Amino acid sequence: MKIAIISDIHGNIYALRNIIDKIDDEKVDFIICLGDLVGYGPHPNEVVSFIKRKNILCIKGNYDASVVDGSYTYIRETETNSFSLPWAVKELRAENKYFLDNLPILRQTFRRICNPSLKKVRPLYFADLQSAYIITLK
8 A cells, every 4th residue: 555645735736736746656545644734835725625626634734723723823933924824814715724623633643544564655855845755555
């Protein structure tokens, strides 16, 4: 069984599309997203819609939680975040905020799926997505 793991998309729909194309070439059985769908990038609604349309199993990231809360509860108050957080809160449509708010928080979801012994883990490097891996289970 092959599993692709992605994370830290942060509203970058172009990187997300590119990495999903590469993952599709790998013929994985399913994809898991470890969160941070929204954030600094200009396309938070498109990213959430894409994740929903592809039915990708997803966990709530700290930036997702902060955008839902509209506060710095889960992220640092930096110069970049002082601009991007209020913008993402304002930009994100209500149905996408609802989706993010209802994502599971705990990473036990990933542990349950990958509990069998791992055969191979290898990183995928493509575009600006910060994290993408292919895991092969026995």
